Amino acid sequence: MAVNTSAEAPIPVGEVSRLIGGWIDRLGAIWVEGQITQLSRRPGAGVVFLTLRDPSYDLSLTVTCRRAVFDEISDLVGEGARVVVHAKPEWYAPRGQLSLRATEIRPVGIGDLLARLEQLKKRLAAEGLFAAERKKPLPFLPQLIGLVCGRASAAEHDVLENARLRWPAVRFEVRNVPVQGAYAVPQVIDAVRALDAHPEVDVIIVTRGGGSVEDLLPFSDEQLVRAVAECRTPVVSAIGHEPDSPLLDLVADLRASTPTDAAKRVVPDVGEELARVEQMRHRALRVVRGLLDREEHGLTAALSRPSMARPHRMVEEREEQIGALLDRSRRCLRHRLDRSEDELAHTRARVVALSPAATLQRGYAVIQREDGTVVRVADEVADEEKLRARVAEGEFTVRVTR
Known part of the structure; x- marks a missing residue:
């Protein structure tokens, strides 16, 4: 239950301790597990005092029990033993101290420990x-x-x-x-x-x-x-x-x-590592030497080839081939030019022979109307029509009289 307090109406420390004790009293009896760190059994005393500790949380509680309760398990437990206690929490208000009053104590066996560890x-x-x-x-x-x-x-x-x-x-x-x-x-x-x-x-x-x-x-x-x-x-x-x-x-x-x-x-191990380093050094040396030997053999084989022994020979062979190709290309070009020249001369002669100008050179004329059409039939012209006569060396105008 909450307590109504304020800065103007506080409650004393003793009242706080008393209220805590009341709340703890309502908790009832509980089972608690812990490890015994201190054990006090005074001769003739009817009460045994234990300190029960939780190793995980660095927390301890004082446990009191009747001597008869502890005597039942006194041969089985001691300091350092893990136990399960059925106890009623108690609050000592004057000191503000929490303790447990035990009515039963049970040792935790190996089987219980192993089962809990497995869980x-x-x-x-x-x-x-x-x-x-x-x-x-x-x-x-x-x-x-x-x-x-x-x-x-x-x-x-x-x-x-x-x-x-x-x-x-x-x-x-x-x-x-x-x-x-x-x-x-x-x-x-x-x-x-x-x-x-x-x-x-x-x-x-x-x-x-x-x-x-x-x-x-x-x-x-x-x-x-x-x-x-x-x-x-x-x-x-x-x-x-x-x-x-x-x-x-x-x-x-x-x-x-x-x-x-x-x-x-x-x-x-420093000896083993040094041995591994030495082994790797020898292995690397063998690999490098093998690589150098292989490259040296390859270089020797390459130098023994004719192209490397006489490098100018390839140029000379190519020079002869290029000269032959040049001569061949010149002959082919000259032959094509000569043949084309002959063909052009023959074609020119045929053109000259078939040209209308050659006909006009022999005294013929071409009669055309003013629109440029050629007169082929006499009946196509009319009296007094002007015509154009074209001869080999120029042209002139004529008039039809009949």
Whole structure:
């Protein structure tokens, strides 16, 4: 229920705490899962105090229960164990503190853990967090490697030692964090995010040695899996041994079976790389020599050809052919001109012989009317009609008298 307040009519802090307690009282009993981080059983006391922690959210709650309730499971649980508690939330108004009063405590068995992990695995896979296309390739030669591991652990020693044996110049940015227990998840997440934000880190290795399912449980935490999926830097998971497979292995860009295997996967071996370089040099030298030999043989063969041995010979042959073609063209042209000249003379003679002018030269005349028509019949003219007489050397006018 909302409370009516204003700047003129505020309520005191104690009233706020009392109202919160009233709201929490209406919540009723609930089932809560968490990890026991602190356990207090004072001799002779009828109440047992627990601190129940959620590793994913770095949050703790105090749990109280009757000693008889805890004695039922005292042989099965201890600090670090995961339990399910049926409890009533309580608010202590004077201090503003939330706690749980438990009426039943159940340990979480391996079977329950594995079943929940399988459900979480299916849900994250459905979101595409394990998809192969999301995997980022590792750099060939990382200049700075981020390492998340336990302090002075065997996993840290294996990664650093094997990496430096393979490439002595490689550098590491190490983040030592708890790798099991209630505080592991938030600190591993912080370390991964810090290394991902580091501008010089090329790849991140998250590693720890082997252990039980409970020991490796932080590396199957949903928050850690999502944090690794959001990384822009490639992440290598090297958790436990070959049979161990936390969810971090599935979301990481590369899964290494052991910390030593992680060092071998991330850092190339300087001896092997030098051998490959030398092999490539010899191969390149053979290829270049083969190319030069082939080109030299081709050049020798080309120089041995007659056209290259006597390059002027081709010009001389072409000169003779051109001279012969010129003589042939001159003869053909002269022959055509002579024949055309004869044909023209014969044609001219025929034209002259058939020309009307030749007839007029023999004394004939052509009589035409004034409109230019030729008179062929005497009856076509009339008396006194003027006609034009055309002779070989000019023309004159005549008049018909009869």
